[in-house]
Amino acid sequence: MPDRKTYHHGNLRQALVEATAVLIQETGPLAFTLSEAARRAGVSPAAPYRHFKGRDDLLEEVARQGFVDFGERLERAFDNGTPRPLTAFMRMGQAYLDFAVERPGYYMAMFESGLSVAGNADLLAASERAQRVLIDAAEIMAKRLPPDRRPPARMVANHIWALSHGVVELFLRGKPGGRSPVGPSEMLESGAIIYLRGLGLIGE
Amino acid sequence: MPDRKTYHHGNLRQALVEATAVLIQETGPLAFTLSEAARRAGVSPAAPYRHFKGRDDLLEEVARQGFVDFGERLERAFDNGTPRPLTAFMRMGQAYLDFAVERPGYYMAMFESGLSVAGNADLLAASERAQRVLIDAAEIMAKRLPPDRRPPARMVANHIWALSHGVVELFLRGKPGGRSPVGPSEMLESGAIIYLRGLGLIGE
DNA sequence: TGTACATCAGTGAACGCGCGTTCACTGATGTAC
């Protein structure tokens, strides 16, 4: 399998992560194999064991990197709520969808691979950090409402997350019920607008 | 592997479907194997080939039966919109969640197994029938709004479907971000109420 | 600057495993007369 110039790969660890992401994107979240990832990285099937404990460890690293990128994108999109929390929030929703489109392998590793976030402290931390971005954004947005009509930020974040995730799963991929006349992006936007109007954050 | 009394099983086809649903529920949507399903049904690994073309065919039949049951449950829950379309619609949301809880193997086969609904006419028909129930319900509900403020029924159905699916995926299972202080059922209900208020279907 | 040597990051062969699927077969059932 030695297809490269040097005996040492140089950056095998990261190469394996990226090969895995591509592989998942192509083959589905559970059908990826360590052997195939090694093959694509141009090394023998034993080489990955220098960098990962095994198959699951590699998969978890893909998910972890995914959550880091995901959180950063959401944070960048929200941009502390400028110019206005509401538009920033909608922008963040779009960033959610963009991530799923541009990094499908990572998205699948994070949400569709069936891995448990609990067994890996770094993975758990990365996933919680991403979730925090959503909650903080909801918090800032909710502050625009009078306290007596202000919903819990975590609830709002979870609603929007669920809606976004549902749109990705049902309408971005070729899943049953898929192919709607309107694209996923418009679907998420219209849904979020109606929801936010229901919160009183958007007028009639 | 002959563990039963008679040489012929009697109802192997259905037994395999049910064994597969249990298996998926336990092992995840892609990790189920035809051999294990046969083992659980008490027959040799070659027996399923009398009833299914192969692994995928069996999986598709599980999904098809799932969609049939799913559609029937939604229809029954909506009950033509009695006593009022709104409460019937909320009841249908609860039925969505109930299905995911009570028939997880079928739910996973339908939405998480990565199968393509397009290649199987019966499966496609069953999935479209279930989707129709949602759309028809949204239609009936939307009729309560004046025509100039009436949203497309398909859009409303898709929003609610996405929200429900997202809640199931993120908060019903042990997925990242999971474990929220509030249960999936309350999460879906509060989200739907806010959304429907945004449509103008629920007053302040 | 050279050299001895420890460490690192690969190799490649091997293993045991369970899978999906095929095959010739056989026991049980249904049917024609």
Added chain:
DNA sequence: TGTACATCAGTGAACGCGCGTTCACTGATGTAC
């Protein structure tokens, strides 16, 4: 009602395959002096 026979629904052994993982190994790199 009995019987011959076609059909149906199983068996069990076999196959080729690719997987995850381990192992002793070796080539390349880094470091102490």
